[in-house]
Amino acid sequence: MEFLKWRAEDGVAIVTINRPPANALAQQLIRELDELMTEVEHNNDVRVVLLHGEGRFFSAGADIKEFTDVSSEQQAVNLAENGQAVFDRLESFPKPVIAAIHGAALGGGLELAMSCHIRYVAEDAKLGLPELNLGIIPGFGGTQRLPRYVGLAKAAEMIFTGEPISGAEAVQWGLANKAVPQEELLPQALELAKKIAKKSPVSLKAAIHALQYSKKSFEEGIKAEAEQFGIVFNSEDAKEGIQAFIEKRQPTFSGK
Ligand SMILES: C/C=C/C(=O)SCCNC(=O)CCNC(=O)[C@H](O)C(C)(C)COP(=O)(O)OP(=O)(O)OC[C@H]1O[C@@H](n2cnc3c(N)ncnc32)[C@H](O)[C@@H]1OP(=O)(O)O
Numbered sequence: 001m002e003f004l005k006w007r008a009e010d011g012v013a014i015v016t017i018n019r020p021p022a023n024a025l026a027q028q029l030i031r032e033l034d035e036l037m038t039e040v041e042h043n044n045d046v047r048v049v050l051l052h053g054e055g056r057f058f059s060a061g062a063d064i065k066e067f068t069d070v071s072s073e074q075q076a077v078n079l080a081e082n083g084q085a086v087f088d089r090l091e092s093f094p095k096p097v098i099a100a101i102h103g104a105a106l107g108g109g110l111e112l113a114m115s116c117h118i119r120y121v122a123e124d125a126k127l128g129l130p131e132l133n134l135g136i137i138p139g140f141g142g143t144q145r146l147p148r149y150v151g152l153a154k155a156a157e158m159i160f161t162g163e164p165i166s167g168a169e170a171v172q173w174g175l176a177n178k179a180v181p182q183e184e185l186l187p188q189a190l191e192l193a194k195k196i197a198k199k200s201p202v203s204l205k206a207a208i209h210a211l212q213y214s215k216k217s218f219e220e221g222i223k224a225e226a227e228q229f230g231i232v233f234n235s236e237d238a239k240e241g242i243q244a245f246i247e248k249r250q251p252t253f254s255g256k
Contacts, residue, residue, distance in 0.1 A: 003029040004036050011047040011197030012190065013040050022060035023053045025108045027082065034086045037093060044255065047197040047204070049093070050189055051116060052100040058125070061107025064134065080139035083108060087115040087141050092212050094205040096196050100189035101125050102182050106164065111140035114149065117208065119175070120189040121167030122182035127175060128164025148215075149175045200237035200253035 003019040003026070015036065017023045040046050053059055062083070070076050090097060090112075099105075099116040104126045113119055113127070121127065129142045137143065138159065147155035150173040158165065170176040180188050196204070206228035213221030232238055236256040244251035 001032045001036065004032045006036060006040065008043075008045050009190070010194050011045065012193040013043070013046040013049045014190070015040075015049060015051045016054050017051070017059055018054040020055055022057050022104075023055065023109070024060055024063040024065075025083070025112065026063040026066060027079070030083055030086050034089065037086075037089060041094065047095060047199075047201050047255075048193045049095055049097040050100060050193045051097060051112075052186060052189070053102065055103075057103035057109070058099070058101040058105040059109030059112060060104055061109045061111075061130075062140070067134075076139075083111070083140035087111060090115040091117075092208065094208060095201070096193075096204055096208065098189055098193050098196075100185050101127065101167065101176070102185050104164070106130055107138065107142075108140045111138060111142045111145065114145040114175075115141065117211075118177050118192070119170075120185060120192065121170055121176040121179050122185050123166065123168045123179045124182065125167040125170075126164035127167065127170045128162065129159050130162040130164070132159060133162040146175075149173070198253070200232075200235070200241065200251075201255040202235040202237045202253075203232050203241075206232045 004015060004017060006013050006015040019026065019029055040049060070079060096118065097116040098118045098120065099113040100120050101113055102122040102125050105113045106126065106128050107130055110127050110129060129138045129146060131138050143159065146158065154173055165173065167176060167179040171179045178188070210221070210225045210228050213224045237253045240253060241251045
């Protein structure tokens with residue numbers, strides 16, 4: 001992999017986007033993200049993924065320079081659908097994915113961050129969908145995910161104007177979980193990731209599966225929740241968790 005690297009620390013895969021100068025999401029980088037997910041999904045040492053950007057930004061979005069190679073409507077549809085498929089996979093990835101956002105998450109960069117389960121941001125980061133400044137629209141799920149976080153009116157304003165909001169504002173609007181000074185971003189996001197990594201991978205996977213139904217009907221969602229509850233209840237980790245509570249000790253979850 002050229003633009004993504006990762007290392008494991010206490011059950012956390014720390015994934016770094018490294019494509020200077022702006023971590024623009026070249027199509028190759030999006031393919032690498034798909035490959036990385038396959039690698040990390042099958043690695044039992046990894047329980048949580050933490051995604052962050054090297055350099056000045058998390059990511060400034062799709063690579064605008066690559067757009068000059070897109071010469072037909074169908075090619076543009078394909079470009080959008082490829083990105084959407086990889087980001088959909090990330091959103092339903094069976095291990096929690098946390099984005100740590102500094103500098104800027106713009107366009108596809110924000111669409112990537114919105115596909116993660118949790119977002120920690122630097123207070124002064126810029127988060128926005130500036131595609132209309134380029135005469136295009138968001139294409140990696142932004143028109144659908146942004147309103148789910150901030151509501152339709154704020155999403156319309158952000159998309160129509162192309163103007164970003166700060167990390168602090170993103171928390172107020174429900175787009176990000178927590179805003180911190182930039183120097184505290186990675187340590188705090190890593191602390192959160194390590195805390196989550198202590199939970200049972202079986203129950204994390206089931207919780208992620210059930211949460212996906214928030215996009216569907218309540219009836220479908222609670223049915224899925226009950227099914228997942230059954231699967232998890234039958235796991236060794238559930239026995240360990242319940243026994244540990246009774247014995248007044250910390251559980252150790254094996255992932256079985
Ligand atoms: C389906 C998805 C669609 C999309 O995602 S469309 C893309 C949406 N994103 C954007 O429109 C953001 C565009 N970039 C910017 O607005 C600015 O940049 C920043 C706010 C990120 C940073 O501004 P500043 O600090 O003034 O730096 P700088 O000189 O503009 O950029 C540094 C270098 O980064 C390159 N760059 C920035 N964003 C992109 C990009 N999205 N695609 C390709 N290159 C990008 C520039 O060109 C430049 O490069 P050089 O130093 O060689 O001139």
